Amino acid sequence: MVDLRRLRYFVVLAETLHFGKAALRLAIAQPPLSHQIRVLERELGAQLFERSNRRVELTSAGQALLPEARRLLEQAAKTAQVAARVERGEQGELRLGVVSTAALTQAVSRLILSYRQRWPGVRLHIEEFTTHEQLSAMVERRLDFAFVRGAQAPELPPASFGPCVCSRMPCWPHCRRRTGWPAARPPCRWGPCVTRLS
Numbered sequence: 001m002v003d004l005r006r007l008r009y010f011v012v013l014a015e016t017l018h019f020g021k022a023a024l025r026l027a028i029a030q031p032p033l034s035h036q037i038r039v040l041e042r043e044l045g046a047q048l049f050e051r052s053n054r055r056v057e058l059t060s061a062g063q064a065l066l067p068e069a070r071r072l073l074e075q076a077a078k079t080a081q082v083a084a085r086v087e088r089g090e091q092g093e094l095r096l097g098v099v100s101t102a103a104l105t106q107a108v109s110r111l112i113l114s115y116r117q118r119w120p121g122v123r124l125h126i127e128e129f130t131t132h133e134q135l136s137a138m139v140e141r142r143l144d145f146a147f148v149r150g151a152q153a154p155e156l157p158p159a160s161f162g163p164c165v166c167s168r169m170p171c172w173p174h175c176r177r178r179t180g181w182p183a184a185r186p187p188c189r190w191g192p193c194v195t196r197l198s
Contacts, residue, residue: 006040091121097134
């Protein structure tokens with residue numbers, strides 16, 4: 001496995017063709033840079049640079065490696081960004097349950113549209129259930145949010161849900177502000193969230 005740090009050193013040196021300038025750009029001393037390039041060459045079994053007292057040039061192997069190294073580094077950066085977006089809740093999946101009448105209400109429709117516009121990287125998985133089916137799915141952690149109807153807040157196991165049974169609409173932006181949970185995670189630190197529609 002090639003060390004990405006050494007690949008980055010290689011790319012910078014290939015772009016500058018000068019150990020001093022490359023070391024300056026990388027904010028390291030020149031001897032460690034030279035050492036890491038030699039280690040990379042040993043790992044790959046190929047000489048990447050022609051070195052002389054007057055200049056540094058890419059070998060044929062170095063020229064072939066350069067575009068591949070750039071692609072690898074770019075892909076590694078994208079992978080790290082994806083992981084960071086998931087961690088911040090900007091990417092992922094949110095599982096919503098709605099009763100059939102709730103799916104038709106303007107409040108729920110506006111909330112879902114607004115959420116999709118604000119968090120385009122989060123997939124909303126919306127399923128239609130009866131209130132009883134939603135609550136069962138919440139207990140089993142198959143849903144993150146449930147929009148239910150009823151005159152009273154549903155009775156839920158405290159160990160599973162804590163105090164998060166909200167009667168206000170919309171619930172989850174309110175809970176996100178209150179708890180600071182990311183977008184693609186249950187907004188309440190106690191677990192899934194139930195919003196009772198009037």
